[in-house]
Amino acid sequence: MDNRPNFDDIRELIVSLAKMHGETPEQMQSPTYRLRDIIWHWDYKRASQQAEYENELFRLTESIRLHEAAMKDGDLLTANKGIMMAQMAAQNLSGFFDALMEDLRTVMRDSEKFQWPEFPDPYEVPAKYDYKGL
Numbered sequence: 001m002d003n004r005p006n007f008d009d010i011r012e013l014i015v016s017l018a019k020m021h022g023e024t025p026e027q028m029q030s031p032t033y034r035l036r037d038i039i040w041h042w043d044y045k046r047a048s049q050q051a052e053y054e055n056e057l058f059r060l061t062e063s064i065r066l067h068e069a070a071m072k073d074g075d076l077l078t079a080n081k082g083i084m085m086a087q088m089a090a091q092n093l094s095g096f097f098d099a100l101m102e103d104l105r106t107v108m109r110d111s112e113k114f115q116w117p118e119f120p121d122p123y124e125v126p127a128k129y130d131y132k133g134l
Contacts, residue, residue, distance in 0.1 A: 041099035
């Protein structure tokens with residue numbers, strides 16, 4: 001089983017949940033709609049969330065590789081540039097995950113548009129789902 005995340009699948013999940021509650025993909029992409037009652041943080045105009053994630057992860061690992069290679073050569077200026085570029089890629093990944101968290105929170109929260117049943121206390125995911133995340 002491949003445990004790597006597929007962010008395009010997650011994007012489609014969020015879009016389908018939004019549709020169930022009366023949101024349209026066009027509304028999710030509109031900057032003017034964002035100013036009303038719901039704010040979407042991921043860029044739903046982007047063709048692929050997966051490609052954005054993979055690009056930033058590549059930039060991070062390539063920047064670390066640059067740093068290590070420059071350090072072996074004693075090139076501190078280029079080594080520093082590698083660390084600086086790694087920090088920027090990490091910041092972009094942080095923003096990517098923060099936006100994902102906020103959009104999941106939006107579809108999870110109770111509001112006029114998004115209503116979920118209350119969890120009993122305690123609640124256990126039924127064994128038939130074979131959920132290994134907890």
